[in-house]
Amino acid sequence: MVPTITAFETSPDRGQGLARDMPVRWALEEVGQRYDVRLVSFRDMKQSAHLRLHPFGQIPTYEAGDLALFESGAIVFHIADRHAGLLPGDASARARAITWMFAALSTVEPPILDREIATLVENDKTWHAERLPLVEDRIRARLSELSHRLGDADWLDDAFSAGDLQMVTVLRRLKGSGLLDPNLSAYVARGEARPAFKRAFAAQLAVFTGKAPTG
Ligand code: GTB
Numbered sequence: 578m579v580p581t582i583t584a585f586e587t588s589p590d591r592g593q594g595l596a597r598d599m600p601v602r603w604a605l606e607e608v609g610q611r612y613d614v615r616l617v618s619f620r621d622m623k624q625s626a627h628l629r630l631h632p633f634g635q636i637p638t639y640e641a642g643d644l645a646l647f648e649s650g651a652i653v654f655h656i657a658d659r660h661a662g663l664l665p666g667d668a669s670a671r672a673r674a675i676t677w678m679f680a681a682l683s684t685v686e687p688p689i690l691d692r693e694i695a696t697l698v699e700n701d702k703t704w705h706a707e708r709l710p711l712v713e714d715r716i717r718a719r720l721s722e723l724s725h726r727l728g729d730a731d732w733l734d735d736a737f738s739a740g741d742l743q744m745v746t747v748l749r750r751l752k753g754s755g756l757l758d759p760n761l762s763a764y765v766a767r768g769e770a771r772p773a774f775k776r777a778f779a780a781q782l783a784v785f786t787g788k789a790p791t792g
Contacts, residue, residue, distance in 0.1 A: 592785030677740025
């Protein structure tokens with residue numbers, strides 16, 4: 578069964594692959610699963626047809642037969658769980674890879690999202706100039722711990738896994754910020770060099786350039 582995912586009809590990131598259909602596309606490419614894409618506008622996302630799929634009126638969603646999912650992390654996990662290639666066969670290694678998925682989304686990403694809100698939404702507040710350095714300090718602390726744990730390894734736990742896919746996706750939000758140290762920049766570059774990442778990136782970029790086939 579070919580799943581259908583949803584993505585922005587017009588992504589505010591202008592093709593940088595920062596919207597959350599990107600990890601889903603990347604996971605599908607890693608496991609070799611063909612997929613269709615239904616592009617939705619900001620208006621479509623708030624209509625009842627989409628709200629039945631996504632209670633918060635967002636992208637991405639994932640539909641395959643009777644199954645409809647939302648939350649990019651849950652969708653990536655579902656793909657990784659159903660196909661070979663993104664989670665190790667060994668039960669303990671698999672549990673560690675899943676732990677890294679959670680760490681990416683619930684420990685590393687929150688201060689990064691705080692910074693985006695501070696920069697994009699709160700930049701006209703009187704307290705913005707005081708708050709931003711505090712948020713960036715929290716990011717630096719997390720990233721320093723992460724970089725230390727990664728050390729000189731290629732991936733977080735032996736072979737590339739859904740944990741790395743999720744972590745690289747989160748860290749990509751900081752590209753150009755100056756907050757990624759050389760070790761983490763190289764880690765992100767290794768993720769982006771994977772053929773599956775490149776295919777996913779090209780597919781979402783094609784939406785921006787108007788050359789994407791849609792499902
Ligand atoms: N926790 C959910 C998940 O992981 O699936 C969050 C989903 C989410 O935030 N979706 C966003 C959305 O639909 C798009 S990805 N927003 C519309 C709305 O809420 O009305 C977030 C995003 C948007 C834009 C950029 N960008 O321009 O760089 C990056 C990321």
